[in-house]
Amino acid sequence: MTQSLQIFTSATRSPGISLSKHSLSKPSPSTAAFRFPLSFTKSSIRASSSPDSNPLSSAFTSQVLVSENGSTGGGGALSSSVTREFVPVMSDSTAIEVDTVTEAELKENGFRSTRRTKLVCTIGPVTCGFEQLEALAVGGMNVARINMCHGTRDWHRMVIERVRRLNEEKGYAVAIMMDTEGSEIHMGDLGGASSAKAEDGEIWTFSVRAFDSTLPERTINVNYEGFAEDVRVGDDLLVDGGMVRFEVIEKIGPDVKCLCTDPGLLLPRANLTFWRDGHLVRERNAMLPTISSKDWLDIDFGIAEGVDFLAISFVKSAEVIKHLKSYIAARSRGSDISILAKIESLDSLNNLEEIILASDGAMVARGDLGAQIPLEQVPLVQQKVVQLCRQLNKPVIVASQLLESMIEYPTPTRAEVADISEAVRQRSDALMLSGESAMGQYPDKALAVLRNVSLRIEKWWREEKRHEPMELPEVGSSSSDSILEEICNSAAKMANNLEVDAIFVYTKTGHMASLLSRCRPDCPIFAFTETTSVRRRLNLQWGLIPFRMSFSDDMENNLNKIFLLLKARNLIKSGDLVIAVSDMLQSIQVMNVP
Ligand SMILES: Nc1ncnc2c1ncn2[C@@H]1O[C@H](COP(=O)(O)OP(=O)(O)O)[C@@H](O)[C@H]1O
Ligand SMILES: C=C(OP(=O)(O)O)C(=O)O
Ligand SMILES: [K+]
Ligand SMILES: [Mg+2]
Structure with missing residues (x-):
């Protein structure tokens, strides 16, 4: 059964948000009477829904539209009129793109084990x-x-x-x-060497001169012209924040002679900072x-x-x-x-x-x-x-x-x-x-x-159920942003309380997926998006498993399609409990995979 919480807003949005119960699926007595008891356990939800009573199970015979470029479109997907462009969805499992490593991980160890x-x-x-x-x-x-x-x-x-x-x-x-x-100020290339060792007590020359061929021994090129002017005798010169340390002992024109006080390995183009009286000298850097x-x-x-x-x-x-x-x-x-x-x-x-x-x-x-x-x-x-x-x-x-x-x-x-x-x-x-x-x-x-x-x-x-509470302030400015954020916060909370297997999110820009990621829920978030670039960018965010596929404005269609595609690839199985949200429809749906 599909249990959904849908949020309706008036056309102007301003007169207030009414929360209302609504099911996208065929109305059934149980969904109509649905209230969300947060004490629901996963097993109680599982026990109360059998695949046969699930309206979605009828979708197994449905078909989707495949356009010429191979992407699927949803318009009228559940209609019975099948034209030449329609191909059975069951043979179309390639219409969803998911990372091969994630796919293997999901198949082998299930949802719980994927890396967040x-x-x-x-x-x-x-x-x-x-x-x-x-x-x-x-x-x-x-x-x-x-x-x-x-x-x-x-x-x-x-x-x-x-x-x-x-x-x-x-x-x-x-x-x-x-x-x-x-x-910022950094050293040059070390004349092609992969590194150079500076020993305690050695004198090295840091120079802004351009050397045409090989660098003289114990000489380091500096990229910043004002370097010799800016440093003072007595300054500390830190390579890579202190991996190697020198003291400035003499300035001769463009050359600065430095005594190595903390030995270490110099790497090409390493960053240089100089310190005076215990403070970083940064006036010049600020320019x-x-x-x-x-x-x-x-x-x-x-x-x-x-x-x-x-x-x-x-x-x-x-x-x-x-x-x-x-x-x-x-x-x-x-x-x-x-x-x-x-x-x-x-x-x-x-x-x-x-x-x-x-x-x-x-x-x-x-x-x-x-x-x-x-x-x-x-x-x-x-x-x-x-x-x-x-x-x-x-x-x-x-x-x-x-x-x-x-x-x-x-x-x-x-x-x-x-x-x-x-x-x-x-x-x-x-x-x-x-x-x-x-x-x-x-x-x-x-x-x-x-x-x-x-x-x-x-x-x-x-x-250990270590949910460290973190206040998540509103980030959007419009009322529709607020609604999306509330939906995501609630969906993540429900997912933890109900111990669902995964959250599904349909997201065009990736924004709603990131709002869910921000909640750091216990289960992975399957993020379905239409563009390859959004899919790649979502790959940086905590807990998101990005999939690319095309979808329609009809959530029920989308869900049917995704269940079929994922089941065909053994990524989900009947009975898995999922929560679905979307930035196209303001709703939270809880359901068992048919
Ligand atoms: N494109 C590259 N070509 C050669 N060496 C590289 C390249 N990228 C990184 N390295 C090497 O790896 C080290 C560590 O990389 P990174 O932390 O990105 O740079 P850095 O040490 O300059 O901050 C570099 O110091 C450099 O020796
Ligand atoms: C990641 C860093 O920058 P880069 O490696 O470019 O110096 C850093 O300084 O830690
Ligand atoms: K860099
Ligand atoms: Mg850096």
Whole structure:
């Protein structure tokens, strides 16, 4: 039986919202009398509905319209007049696109076991091959990140093409994130070396000179012309936020002589910050534009290549995000690139809420963040950003050094596992690998650690019923937004109380799926959407399993079709309990799969 709660609003919406009971299915005595007792248990619902009494079971003989391009359309799908274009739905299970890894996971272990936390992998020299990309996709990579700090545009184009091919040929929906270089101060390329070791007591030269051929020994190129002018003797120079530390001892024209005080490995294009009297010197950085001229060219490249996400480095204010959004809107109408703000500078912390509100999501970029604020504050900032993003309904990624030791070693440290657990426990949308997958020795093992720790913590969370209440303020401004939000909040609550197997959501733009994801329900959320790009973008959000298929405005049709398609692929079975919501119809339906 289908039990539905439908919300009717008057044409003007203003005179108030009336809640009313209504069934989309044939009226039956039980649905008409339906009230929602929250003490209902899953078994009591199961016991009260038998497949035979389900009006939906008649749909098994129905047929759907398949248009010339192979997509299905719903108009009149249940009508009995069958024309040449109609083909039986039972043979049309390919009309739904779902991630091959998720499909295998669902078949093997059922709904409860699917991973809710999404995984982002930075692609670099060790993972740019087709087979290596495929291995990451098999291992659960939801988003591939390319970092414009490194590599040529041709190299990035090649990676994008390979990910696309992987999606097309092998049925994945790996999204692509392009991360800008940003215009902070960083070192040059180390003359082609993959790293250089700086030892305690050594004197190194940091220079803004352009060296034509090979770099002199113990010399580092700096990208920022004002560098030699700005630093002072006695300043501390931190590479990558303190991985290696120098003290400025002498300035000679464009060269700055520095004494190594904390030895370590220098990596190409590593970030540089300088500190004076215990404070970050940032006057000059504040003058640098967030989006450099090179970044603008990279952004044009990203738009042309159709990347799904643009992650903007060193965001200082909401204005830069708004400016970028209008730039993209003007350049490519109808573009649906999501803009993620990287929270990695002091300025971003001062304008946090505005920045997140202006963006489509955020990244806690702990690498550079740890170079700008005392390290012991980084976990607090992480907690705050993750929480704020969820409240504002923006996906959030926790990034950098999650498994740093696995660049070199095949197993993580206990501390790294604890760090990942904490990010999962905070219920961040996604975790990210950087050097571990870009240039480490064990990219697949690192990904497996993220996957296994996520699964374990999520399972523990559900078993212990640890619903940490979080106030979810209204994010929309119109009354129809409020209705959608209430529907999602209620549907998620009902799903937990009734222990349903899955929530189904039909969403054109992905918005309603993200509102459900924000509630972090116990069960997975099957998000059905019509466009491939929305499907890829939903892949970054917690708990969503995005499917692509076409659907009509008729929810009953859509549900029938989905049940048939999913059953044909053994992804659901009769008796599974689902809640269905849609942004086309303001209703919540609870039903057993016929
Ligand atoms: N496209 C690339 N080409 C070469 N090396 C790369 C590439 N992307 C990443 N790497 C390597 O992986 C390391 C970690 O990547 P990431 O964290 O994204 O950059 P960064 O260390 O500059 O913040 C980089 O320092 C670099 O050595
Ligand atoms: C993710 C980060 O940015 P990038 O790797 O581009 O420096 C970071 O700083 O943590
Ligand atoms: K970057
Ligand atoms: Mg950074």
